[in-house]
Amino acid sequence: MKLRDLSEDELKARQSELKAVYDQFKESRLSLDLTRGKPSTEQLDLSNDLDGILEGFFLLQDGTDVRNYGGILGIPEARQLGADILSLQPSQVLVGGNSSLTLMYNLIAHMIPEWQGEKQASNSKVKFICPVPGYDRHFTICESFDIEMINVNFLPSGPDMETIEELVARDPMIKGIWCVPKYSNPSSHSYDEDTVKRFAKLGNLAGADFRIMWDNAYVAHHLTDKPVRLPDLMALAQEAGTEDSVVMFASTSKVTFAGAGISFLGTSEKNLKAFEKFLVPQVISFDKVNQLRHVRFLKDLDTLAAHMNKHRALLEPKFEMVQKKLQAAVGDKDIAEWTRPDGGYFISLNTLPGIASVVVELAASAGVKLTPAGATFPYGLDPENRNIRVAPTFPSLEDLEKALDVFVVCLELASLNRLLAQ
Ligand SMILES: Cc1ncc(COP(=O)(O)O)c(C=O)c1O
The missing domain is CATH 3.90.1150.10 (Aspartate Aminotransferase, domain 1)
Structure with a gap:
């Protein structure tokens, strides 16, 4: 009652x-x-076979020794796996260390100088749209860069696109949006087809330096027999000429070991080049041994x-x-x-x-x-x-x-x- x-x-x-x-x-x-x-x-025990899976073999097919320095974008086999997971080309994917959050943080850090000029000229903060409720650590990243956050509510179809489109068209200091497009944290939304199509066009309403932070953290984490299939945002963005606005993320944190997985960043080749340049002063290469372990263990989409x-x-x-x-x-x-x-x-x-x-x-x-x-x-x-x-x-x-x-x-x-x- x-x-x-x-x-x-x-x-x-x-x-x-x-x-x-x-x-x-x-x-x-x-x-x-x-x-x-x-x-x-x-x-975690489900992935214990990662331990020892290499059995002392550290060479890639092309002869690369994964124990050594080099290959900041990741080993080709892991870039292929990331590309399969995110529906991208391997040339659009960087494989990082154990945390996709680090990649998100760095992606924003590398955009900050690009946004600086307009920020000063307009005497306004950089702003991000945050569909709510959302993931607290996304918000913490924004706070750490003094990025102003604007709440937008969810509809059953995904974030309220009409409001988002209006906001982005009206305010050029809105430089990004956080998205967890599948089984959202915490609201469990999966964006529908129309929503993803509208995201693909968002870059045309915003400036060239606008970024959709497409955090697909739960891309493979189904709880039913009918996994949600998201429309292919990058393909739609390519059609709309907005591929530089799309930056995708995923990781194996909740696939293998949360503290010892591998992470993926996917974006246009042009963006990836610029991001690589930003990373070069801070890292020579990520943990390629772990990348190889993961490739041997997860193999392909069916095994995943x-x-x-x-x-x-x-x-x-x-x-x-x-x-x-x-x-x-x-x-x-x-x-x-x-x-x-x-x-x-x-x-x-x-x-x-x-x-x-x-x-x-x-x-x-x-x-x-x-x-x-x-x-x-x-x-x-x-x-x-x-x-x-x-x-x-x-x-x-x-x-x-x-x-x-x-x-x-x-x-x-x-x-x-x-x-x-x-
Ligand atoms: C939406 C979302 N993104 C990212 C993460 C963290 O990912 P990672 O361990 O790859 O940094 C989480 C963890 O809860 C999450 O819920």
């Missing part, structure tokens, strides 16, 4: 009932964590897909557990809405307006850590204080169940307090 249909006395009775349950949780001194969007140990199915088998019960618990506890109470992801790492939940931070605080006091409310918005400011990111991948199924039992009580208790205060 909807909570708002209860009388004040009924609400109060339910409040004291739940308060007693909550106090019991507090006394049991739990220590559970739903903050971490990282793979579990069992998931089979490997990701093993991840899915471990992840699906956890995502199902969250759905089951939420549905059973608050499904009919009309106090929250949440996503049912087809892939990716997160469930995004919206509380009644104004209480996400209260839910997070209540859960923390009862020993369940959640991502801080607001973290999914630029500057940590959720204008409606509603969004909570639930990360079910890392805890064991047993811990996840316990954490959710606490979470749903905190969610309902905060909602009851709110309704009674109205």
Whole structure:
């Protein structure tokens, strides 16, 4: 039954009932964590064969010794793998170290001088559009470069393209946009065909120095039998003459080892040349031994897909557990809405307006850590204080169940307090 249909006395009775349950949780001194969007140990174990896979053979087919310096763009075999993953040509791909975030940071660092002149002339900050809710570390990169962030909401089809097009056409200091086009962090959106087509044309509304930061972190991370297939942004951009506006990223952080994978950056050959020039003073080459290990292990798209199915088998019960618990506890109470992801790492939940931070605080006091409310918005400011990111991948199924039992009580208790205060 909807909570708002209860009388004040009924609400109060339910409040004291739940308060007693909550106090019991507090006394049991739990220590559970739903903050971490990282793979579990069992998931990491799926890639243990990486260790020792080279068996002492360090030479590429062309005779290159991967143990030595050189080849800043990556070994050809890994560039091919990255190209297959991102639907690009190998000549458009750089293979980096273990973090695609480093590549994103560096891509922006290398654009800063290009944006400088216009910034000074207009006496305005460089600005980026941030579809919200989004990935906090994208926002941290912007903050570190003093880039002003503009929130744009999602529609079911993806980010609100009409607003984005208007903004970009109106303000030349908007120099970029963050996108997680497939199984978005945290909202689970996958952009539809029309959205991707409109992204391909965005560069024509903006200037030549506008960049779409297409972070395809969850490109292979399906949770269903019907993987989403994104339209090919680079091909569409080439048709529209905007290929320099597209910069794609991916990594194997949630495929093999989160702390020891390889990363990919894909863009036009012209952009890649300029980016390579920027990297030369800081690195002679990335870890080619690890690139070779990954090529031997992941081989091709079919082998990658089979490997990701093993991840899915471990992840699906956890995502199902969250759905089951939420549905059973608050499904009919009309106090929250949440996503049912087809892939990716997160469930995004919206509380009644104004209480996400209260839910997070209540859960923390009862020993369940959640991502801080607001973290999914630029500057940590959720204008409606509603969004909570639930990360079910890392805890064991047993811990996840316990954490959710606490979470749903905190969610309902905060909602009851709110309704009674109205
Ligand atoms: C959208 C998104 N991009 C990038 C990353 C981090 O990627 P990497 O480990 O390659 O730096 C994450 C990790 O959670 C993510 O969710």
